[in-house]
Each structure stands twice: as C-alpha cells, then as structure tokens.
Amino acid sequence: MRIGYPCVNESLDCTATSTFRLASYSDERVELAVANNLGCLLRILQFNVAQGLLFFRIGSGIVPFGSHPVNVFPWQTRFADEFRAVGDYIKAHHMRVSFHPDQFVVLNSPDAGIVERSIQELVYQGSMLDLMGLDSTHKLQIHVGGLYGDRELAISRFIDTYRRLPAAVTARLVIENDDRLFSLQDCLRVHAAVGIPILFDNFHHECLNHGEPMMEALRLAAATWHPERDGVMMMDYSSQALGERKGKHTATLEEDLFRNFLVDVGDLDVDIMLEIKDKEASAQRACGILRDVGRIAILAGATTE
DNA sequence: AGCCGTCAAGTTTAC
DNA sequence: GTAAACTTGACGGCT
Numbered sequence: 001m002r003i004g005y006p007c008v009n010e011s012l013d014c015t016a017t018s019t020f021r022l023a024s025y026s027d028e029r030v031e032l033a034v035a036n037n038l039g040c041l042l043r044i045l046q047f048n049v050a051q052g053l054l055f056f057r058i059g060s061g062i063v064p065f066g067s068h069p070v071n072v073f074p075w076q077t078r079f080a081d082e083f084r085a086v087g088d089y090i091k092a093h094h095m096r097v098s099f100h101p102d103q104f105v106v107l108n109s110p111d112a113g114i115v116e117r118s119i120q121e122l123v124y125q126g127s128m129l130d131l132m133g134l135d136s137t138h139k140l141q142i143h144v145g146g147l148y149g150d151r152e153l154a155i156s157r158f159i160d161t162y163r164r165l166p167a168a169v170t171a172r173l174v175i176e177n178d179d180r181l182f183s184l185q186d187c188l189r190v191h192a193a194v195g196i197p198i199l200f201d202n203f204h205h206e207c208l209n210h211g212e213p214m215m216e217a218l219r220l221a222a223a224t225w226h227p228e229r230d231g232v233m234m235m236d237y238s239s240q241a242l243g244e245r246k247g248k249h250t251a252t253l254e255e256d257l258f259r260n261f262l263v264d265v266g267d268l269d270v271d272i273m274l275e276i277k278d279k280e281a282s283a284q285r286a287c288g289i290l291r292d293v294g295r296i297a298i299l300a301g302a303t304t305e
Numbered sequence: 306a307g308c309c310g311t312c313a314a315g316t317t318t319a320c
Numbered sequence: 321g322t323a324a325a326c327t328t329g330a331c332g333g334c335t
Contacts, residue, residue, distance in 0.1 A: 008329085021331060022313060068313065103326065104314035117314065146316050180317080245325090277327095 002096055002271040003290060004048070004055025005283040012047055014040035017059040027073040030064055034075050037062045038082045045089055052287050053280065054095045055234075055271045060102060060125065067117070067124040080131060087132025096271055098139045098234060099125045107165075108145035108158035115161055122169045129172060136171040137231030141199045144175055144182040144190065155186060159193045171229075174199045176236065177221075179207035179247045184217055191224045198224045202261065203238040203275070207247050214264045222268055233268075237261065238275040249275055253282035255289060262293045 007017065016037045020029050041058065048056055065071040090097060105118040122140060129138050144158050162170065175191075176199040177184040184205055187198045200221035202214065212220070222233045239257045241248040253276055276282040 015329085017329085019312095019329095019331080021311090024332080065313075070313090102314085103316075106315055109315075111315090114315070121314085148316090247326090249327090 001269060001290065002053075002055040003274065003283055003286050004053055004057065004096075004271070005274050005276070005279045006057035006100070007059040008279055009044045009047060010279050010281070012040070012043055014043050016041040016044060017061040019061050019064040022065065022068075022070065025065065025070050030071060030073045030075060031078065033064050034062065034079055035082070038079060038086060042086055042089060045086070045093075045095065048280070049093045049095070051280065051284055053283050054093065055097075055273060056095065057098050057100055057273055058128075060099060060121075062128060063124070066128075067120040076127065076131060083128065083131035084133060087129075087134050090132065090134060090138075096138060096231070096234075097129075097134065098141055098273070099128070100141045101125055105142050106145040107142065107161045108148075108154050110148060110157070119161075119165060119169070122173065123166060126168050126172055130168065136229055138172065139174045139197075139199070139230075139234060140169070140172045141174050141176050141234070143178045144186060147181050151186070155182075155190060158190060162190075162194050162196065170196075174230075174234070176201050177204050177208070179204040181208075183208045183210060184212065184220065185210050188220060188224070195226075196224075197226070197230050197233070199234050199236065201236040201238075201275075203236070203240070203247075203249070206240070214261070215266070218265060218268060218270070222270065231271075233270045234273065235270050236273045236275050249277060251277045253278075253285050255285065258286055259289050259293060262290065 018033050018036050020033065041062065045056060048054070063075050101121050105121050106114055107118050109115050125140055145154065147154050165173070174197045175187050177187050184198070184200070190196060191198055198221045200218060205217050225231070225233045238249045239254050240246070241250045253274065274283050274286055
C-alpha cells in the first residue's frame, strides 16, 4: 500500500506547474517552463521518497498548453532525457504516479469539438508517461462527464467515445465515481461494457451511493483492476470539511476517520491518494497511522498464534 | 514593489 | 439569464 498527495508540495519552494498566459505565448517560455517543472517534479519526488510517500499525482501543467494547437514546440524530443530521468527515478524507488486531467476533459460531451480537445489532452498526458518509460499501471483518471439531462444517453456516449480512443490512452484511462452525477454503480456499468478500471473515491461515495457499505464498495471497485495490466487499485481518500458545504474536502486529515477507514480496507491492497488541502503534511500523518495500524495487526496476529 | 483582477478549456446548480 | 463552484496559485498589468 502506497500513500500520496496531489500535484503540489508545500514544503519545497519549487512548483512543477509553472505556466504563463496564452497571450504571452512563446516557444522560449515553453522551454523555460518545462525545464523548471521537470526539475521541480524530480525534487518533489525525492522529497516524497525521503518521507516514505510513494504515490504522487503529477499536475496537468508540466507542459504549458501541452495539448493546445498554439504549442508546436518539440518538447517531446527537447526534454526526452529529462522525462526519462524522472521515469527512471520513479521506477528505481517503486513509486507510482497518476495524472488527473481537469474538468475540461469531457469524453461524453455532445459537442464533437469538446470531445476532440479532450482526447488530445489525454494523448498529451499519456505521452508524458510514455516519455518517462512508465507502464500502464500508472494511470490517467477522469470522471464520466456531464449528464445532459439523460443518464442513459450520457453513459452510452462515453462508451462510444471510449471505443474510439487510441490504445495509448485506453491502456491507462480509469474513471472515478463523482459526488453528484455518476455513482459507483454508473461506473460499474461503464466497466461492464468496456472493461475500464474504476478509481474509487470514498468521499464521493459517501456523497452519492446506492446503499453499498464502504467495504463492499471498495471490493467492487478493486475487482475492476486487472492485476498485471493495471496494478493494484488506486483510490482517492478524503472526508467532509466540518461546517462547510457538503462535498467540500477537509483542510487536514481527520485521523480517527482515516484509521477507521483503514479497518474497512482490511487486507485489500490499494494505493491511496489523499485529496486533502494541506497536502504532504496530512500524507505524512497518514503514513504514521498506517504504520500504527499495521503494527497493531501484527501484534494481534502474534497473540492469537 | 505590491496590489489584485484575471487566467484555454466544461457543466451543473444556485441565485 | 448570470454567476459561482469545482480548486488554486500565480501571471502580469497597473499604480
């Protein structure tokens, strides 16, 4: 089991998502930004290894305007060595990484232009994993998309689009249950049609479900991951921010809730991405809790033998 | 030097 | 019909 956090490290003064405005686009700025971002990404990964955090979500903005037609800079060849070095580091330390294209990637949109731009974004993000030399256990996670007033049609449109995706994308694409529109059950239907793994989000499941207990939901999602092709299940973990709008992520890890969640996880192998505002601070505490729970389990085992 | 409106992209929900 | 939320920093024009 690995624990990680998304995109931003708050301890280091180094950001892997530096960018600039479209209006000030130039090839030179792309080159500067990518050099900075890959350098910072490696530093963040080194920091993570030192902390025992072996799961990390890489931000979408490593290459500014990476899938935009304005960007014709040959970053794939210019930074081939740097991407390869990052990938070598990840493999050497048995880390796992993912990408989470943001809300503009909507594969089930009725607008063909939006679908095409979405596919290009997925191709861009997948190509970074290719350049790093990372296999299909490193994933691209998206949501099913919009509802457009007709759930059946929306799901079937996702399936149709999925079948047209390039193999480099489908090898890595996973869908996540969301908190308002597409539940775990909806994702399971998409999985049944095309075999796409489901990245389980416990907090979204708490917000939107059909009565499945957490332990059952985890096992349903885990069964959608093909061990050799996909690796162990990835999941997002969070909890409700107290006193805030329903669905708002907590600012910091609620340790008791996380400890209880690990009990539900049991002996299921899963890599956990903490979607929590204070990033690596909570991730480090989560690692400590995981070690405690493991130690207690070992002690409990010892006393019964 | 510091303030602060704005930033490629989509969709839903609240007002 | 328009704006906020998703999530968030930081770009960059302006004083």
